[in-house]
Every structure is written in structure tokens, then in C-alpha cells.
Amino acid sequence: QINTERLLSFISEMAHIGAKSNGGCNRQALTEEDRLGRELFLTWCHAIGGVSRLDSMGNLFVRFEGTNPTKLPVLMGSHLDTQPSGGNFDGIYGVLAALEVMYTLNDTNQKLVHPVEIVVWSNEEGCRFTPAMSGSGVFSGKLKQSDIYQSVDDQGISYQEALIASAQMGTEECQSFPFSAALELHIEQGPILEAEQKSIGIVTGVQGMNWYQVTVSGETTHAGPTPMLMRKDPVQALMAILPKIYAKVSEYGEQARITIGKLTTIPSSTNTVPEHVIFSLDLRHPTQKVLDSMSKEVLNLCQDIPSIFNSNIEQLWASPAIEFDPRCIDVIRCASTQLNMDAMPIVSGAGHDSVYLSSLGPTGMIFVPCKDGISHNEKEHVEPEHLVSGANVLLHSLILLAEE
Amino acid sequence: QINTERLLSFISEMAHIGAKSNGGCNRQALTEEDRLGRELFLTWCHAIGGVSRLDSMGNLFVRFEGTNPTKLPVLMGSHLDTQPSGGNFDGIYGVLAALEVMYTLNDTNQKLVHPVEIVVWSNEEGCRFTPAMSGSGVFSGKLKQSDIYQSVDDQGISYQEALIASAQMGTEECQSFPFSAALELHIEQGPILEAEQKSIGIVTGVQGMNWYQVTVSGETTHAGPTPMLMRKDPVQALMAILPKIYAKVSEYGEQARITIGKLTTIPSSTNTVPEHVIFSLDLRHPTQKVLDSMSKEVLNLCQDIPSIFNSNIEQLWASPAIEFDPRCIDVIRCASTQLNMDAMPIVSGAGHDSVYLSSLGPTGMIFVPCKDGISHNEKEHVEPEHLVSGANVLLHSLILLAEE
Ligand SMILES: NC(=O)NCCC(=O)O
Numbered sequence A, B: 001q002i003n004t005e006r007l008l009s010f011i012s013e014m015a016h017i018g019a020k021s022n023g024g025c026n027r028q029a030l031t032e033e034d035r036l037g038r039e040l041f042l043t044w045c046h047a048i049g050g051v052s053r054l055d056s057m058g059n060l061f062v063r064f065e066g067t068n069p070t071k072l073p074v075l076m077g078s079h080l081d082t083q084p085s086g087g088n089f090d091g092i093y094g095v096l097a098a099l100e101v102m103y104t105l106n107d108t109n110q111k112l113v114h115p116v117e118i119v120v121w122s123n124e125e126g127c128r129f130t131p132a133m134s135g136s137g138v139f140s141g142k143l144k145q146s147d148i149y150q151s152v153d154d155q156g157i158s159y160q161e162a163l164i165a166s167a168q169m170g171t172e173e174c175q176s177f178p179f180s181a182a183l184e185l186h187i188e189q190g191p192i193l194e195a196e197q198k199s200i201g202i203v204t205g206v207q208g209m210n211w212y213q214v215t216v217s218g219e220t221t222h223a224g225p226t227p228m229l230m231r232k233d234p235v236q237a238l239m240a241i242l243p244k245i246y247a248k249v250s251e252y253g254e255q256a257r258i259t260i261g262k263l264t265t266i267p268s269s270t271n272t273v274p275e276h277v278i279f280s281l282d283l284r285h286p287t288q289k290v291l292d293s294m295s296k297e298v299l300n301l302c303q304d305i306p307s308i309f310n311s312n313i314e315q316l317w318a319s320p321a322i323e324f325d326p327r328c329i330d331v332i333r334c335a336s337t338q339l340n341m342d343a344m345p346i347v348s349g350a351g352h353d354s355v356y357l358s359s360l361g362p363t364g365m366i367f368v369p370c371k372d373g374i375s376h377n378e379k380e381h382v383e384p385e386h387l388v389s390g391a392n393v394l395l396h397s398l399i400l401l402a403e404e
């Protein structure tokens, strides 16, 4: 059994770094806050003998040796970066619960057979730098480091510049290494477990997601003297597109999702009809084939506009639907049963570093419920009892995997 | 008759400062480019004996003495700042044509009875700092200097800070002084003169304009796991508002205008449903009463949204419809007749510094046509023959007013 007080105090101490007045956290990837958060985490790791290393994507690994040096490590990872409107649990909980698991083993001087590595993946959120999960993505070979290095934030700072500025540029090259299994504990970020009154979700897979940037272009002109009928106002094109794409996605049923998180005009001047309206599209569905056809239809609608306008679409990211390793799923189910937890299988609606890890080796995820299913919001809340249950399932799953 | 070559070379030399690759200009108020443009202008003024002074709003006055020191000055003013998507004529033409008029008088050593002051009003465009026409607005007493000083640009830099940084903070307090008349020559920025094949517009008045900032608020949540029906997505509220407000304005007929120049989401993150959608509203109509009722209806529609959303409206600016001085109108008509110009009366769709000047003393405006009515766009173009016609009408109007 993990130590409840210590786990909660890890979480509440970390929440001070980048704390917002409304209770949430803004500790975006590769900022000074991110650096401070990782520094605090490392202090805790070093205190129980963890040995850390950093790679060229800013992924942070902390190794705890096992009794058999020929065995491959078990990874327990998640992320410490947050959304601009972030809470105190998304990602953070997975990292700090892994830390608490190692503290618990350390309390009783228990050494596992396999070595264990806690991993803090870089830029999981994808809000400052597109796409999400870029640290684990490059690690897995599915994303190219040179592409990500060039990704720029809204201030024009590149990923590579931010890595250096935040002292997170490691000396090791970012590349995968063999591991025996990878576990990630995370909050659900959705309403299902709470509605079903379960304390543990055994994650069977992750839905597919496609990110696009759509630019609708018209022509700038003066807001005063230009008659409405002479305008090529891209806001009017947007107003025709929006209802059609939301309606299209709803035709795909309850499991389909569409989000326009970024929306902006260029130039942004009150008395000038804009030349461009630019918006992001985040489309998701648990079934890859459905996601593909839905995406195609939505993009067609974004281009189905009067010929006075131009529409340009760039795909920013595609993370196909995946399924987790059956053995890891079994291990998590078994740990939940051992602990007498109410558990259920669940498909993740959010992307996680485990998606990329699952392409390299046996990977599994554990979910706990969060209040009202709210995440990416300062109100994000998880009941302490669930935090403890999840950490205990992580501990027992780790023992099952690392004692083999 | 003014010197065509010299006028065109003033305009083309000024166009180099803040030049964009597509032929336009980005020389926004109180930037380094604005400072350089004013410096160039001052070199030209000083060469023919103009004496300059700067006030606490960054308004720049260049005085040329007349033969009778007891007479009040005639002002000829406009602005040198541009939109981010600015052309080479909006405002600039009025200032540089006034300069050419003084050069022409200087060529023949002609002294007028009244002193003349060329005025470069600060931040006319209102794109960097809200509202527009703020230099002349404070000069007229209709806007408060302390309010404008606090206006911030998108980078969070205040008007006051920008005044100092661009070395445009003058030692004189910004306040009005008596003048015998004020003239402004400007491009029409609309399609009427071109359609009517006139080379001169005798501006009888300026339509009314209201600026608002509308914030529609929902709740941030995760783009993946959150079911569509659980969302409070302000983009969906926006999508319902937009068609209603455009339709409402079109009910007010051809003369009514609505422009959404700024539109943005907060936080701006691809995988987060935004909390806020913020947009600017620029509403215009030549008849103040009609503008008032139209504005009220549009704002009501912005608030008529499902109760899961909040809507907040801030009025940023109101510039009521005005009429110009009958004597100035007569003088411009007379000058056009003397010069055998095809002239017509016209109401301005754009706001101008003359709106605020007209509350202080006799004020008049001269328009020339611009190609396809396009302005606030790098393509903005005015035929040289029209540039020359306008400057000659300005010269002759000035002589009529300053010889009295
Ligand atoms: N867990 C999480 O918020 N991940 C970000 C990637 C996504 O957009 O799903």
C-alpha cells in the first residue's frame, strides 16, 4: 500500500509551480515553470537513489536498479507539462504516483527483479508546440526530431530554442531502447468512470485523432466605406462552414468529436475586413476507419465555399487509434482484483505518451475518474481516494511485471 | 498648380518606410517605422522653413507663418500611420499633399495672409491602439488623454510607453487652440467616386460608427474524452450568433455595415475547448438614429444565447455621424469649379481626424477616388492624375481660406 499523505503532498507541492489564482496550473512545456517542476521532481528522485538522464527531446529518465542487471527495465511514465488552462493532475499524477510507488518500495527496502525507469515525457500537451506527445513520438520513431525542433510557439520560439532556454536539452540522443513493459497511470479526463461509479479504468486502447489547420482567405478592405456586397469577408465564409462541420460530425454519432480550439483573424484590426480566418480542427473517433471518412467529409466542407474565397488545409498531426498489449491489460485487471477495486475496461478519448510507447513494446494504461469528467480546465479535480486507488494498482501492476 | 513629380516622389519615398514585399506598408502608430516616417517628413518641412512642435499625444504640428500674425492658422492635417495591411495613400496622401502645397507656395515665394499648420495626427488608424483618431480625439477634448495612455496593443505595450519608446512624446500638453479653418485631403477608401467617374468628392459629413468587444464564454474542457453534448463550447455559440447579426445588419439596407476584424479564442489550444471567444464589432451607418437602433439590436442578438453561455459586451468607441462646415464645403466646391474638376458631394464611410476637428472649428474634407474602392489593403492604389487633382483642390481651397 502506498503512502497517501506523501502522494498528496507530492501533488500539492508540484501544484505550486505555475499555480494560477483560480486553482489550476499553467506550466507549459519547456518554460521556466516546466524546468522548475522537473527540478523539484528530481530532488525527490535523487533522495531515494534514482539516477537521471535527459535526452535531446527533453525526455527525462530516472532509473532505479533491480536485482537482476540482465533484465530489461519496466517504464512508468507520463508528463509534467500542462495546458494554459491546466489542472493539477493531468500527466502530473502519473509521474508523481510512479515516484510514490518507488518511495513505497524504498520504505521497505524492497528491490524488484527488473530495473524501473520513471519517464517524464516532454511536451505531451501539444498546446505550446504542435503536435502533442512529441517527446514520446520522437522516442518511438513515429515523429522526426528535426521536424519537432522547428515547431514554433505563438511567440515564434522554436522547440529547439525552448529546449536550450529551459535547460532541458539533454546530451543523450533521443532514441528508443528495449523495455520489458511500460505503464502509465492517468486521470480519465472524461465522464465515464464517474458515471459508472468505478474507481479504476483498465484502458484497452486510445481513439484516433487528426489535427488540421484550416485557413479561409478573402480580401482585406476598409470596414467603413466598403459596401457589404463588395466584400470578400472570410468571417462570412467561416459562418457558413461552422454549422455544416459540427452537423457532419454529429451524424457520426455520440463517439465522434470535433473541437476548434484555436481561431483567429489576420490582420487582426477592428476596422479592417480580415484577409484570413485561421482555425484548428481536432477530430476524433475510436474507430480509425470512421475517423478517416469523417475527417475527409469535414475537410471537404471546409473547402466547399463560394469561389471568391480560398481555403487551405494543412494536416498537423495524425495519431491513429491503437489497442494496448493484452498482457498489460491482464496484469492491470489482476492488480485491480487483488486490491478489490471496482474496475472496468475503457477506451481513452485523450492521446497519451503510451500511444507511441505501444508501438515499441508491451504497454498498458490505468485510469482513475475525475470530477465531472473535466480536464484541461483549472477546475480539474480528483478525489484523494481515487488517487490512492490508482497508485496502488500501479504499484501492484509494477510488481507483477517487474518480478517476472 | 502643384508640382506633380515632387508630390509623387514624396509619396514613393515615404512608402519605403515600413514597406511590405507585396507593395503595401506596415507603419503602425508609435512604432520605429512611424518615427522614421515622421523624421523624413520633418526633413522635408524644415527645408522650406516649417517650424515643428510635438504634443503629449504625439500630434505633430509644422507651422508656416503668414503675412498677418494676428490671424488664426489654417490647419491642413491627416496621418502617417498605417494599418498592418496598409497601402501608401490612406492618410499619408493628405499629409504629403499639404507639404507639396507649401512647397508650391514656396516655389513662387507666395506668402498667405494666415499662418498655416500642417498637422500629423497620432494613431488615426486605431489598429494598434483602440480607438481610432485618438490624437485628434484628445486634441478636441472628446477623448481623455489618461484613457488613451492606458490603451494597450496586442503585446501589452501601452500608448504612453509607445509614445516614449518611439520618441513621439512631446513637451507641449495636447490641447486644442483656435484655428480659422481645418482642411483634410484623403482618398475615398470606397467605390463611389470611381463608379460615378468623378475626380473630386466634396465631403459633406462622416457616417457614425460604434466599436464593441464581445466576449462569449463557455467552459474549457478536453477535446478528446468530453462528449459533444456535455460541452459549453463558445465556438458553437459564435456559430449561432454570426448569421443572425449579419442578417440583422442587412435588414438595415445597403448603407449599413458590420465588420468583425478581430476574432480569437482563449486559451488558444488545439486540444482544449475554449473558455472564451472574443470578437470586435465595427458597426456603421450614415444616420445616427439608425446606427443607434441597429447597434442595440445587434448587441441583443449577441446576448441571445443559451444559458450555458455568458456574453459580455464592452463599448470601445463611439464616433457619432457628423456634418462638415457649410463654408468649408462651399470653398472646396468653389476651388473644384475654378479648376474645372468633376466633383460631387459624398458622405465618408471612414472616420477621419476631421470628425473631431469639426467639433472645434470650421472643417472640411476633400476626397479623391481610389482603385476598386480598396483600402486597408496593400493593393490600395490611386491614379496619379487624381493625386494631382486633389492636391490642386487643396491648394486652391487653402488660398481661398487663408487669404481672407
Ligand atoms: N492527456 C492529454 O491531455 N493529452 C493531450 C493529447 C490529446 O490531445 O489528447
Ligand SMILES: NC(=O)NCCC(=O)O
Pocket: A222, A223, A224, A271, B090, B124, B125, B126, B132, B133, B189, B349, B350, B351, B352
Ligand atoms: N481613414 C481611416 O482608415 N480611418 C480609420 C478610422 C475608421 O475606422 O474609419
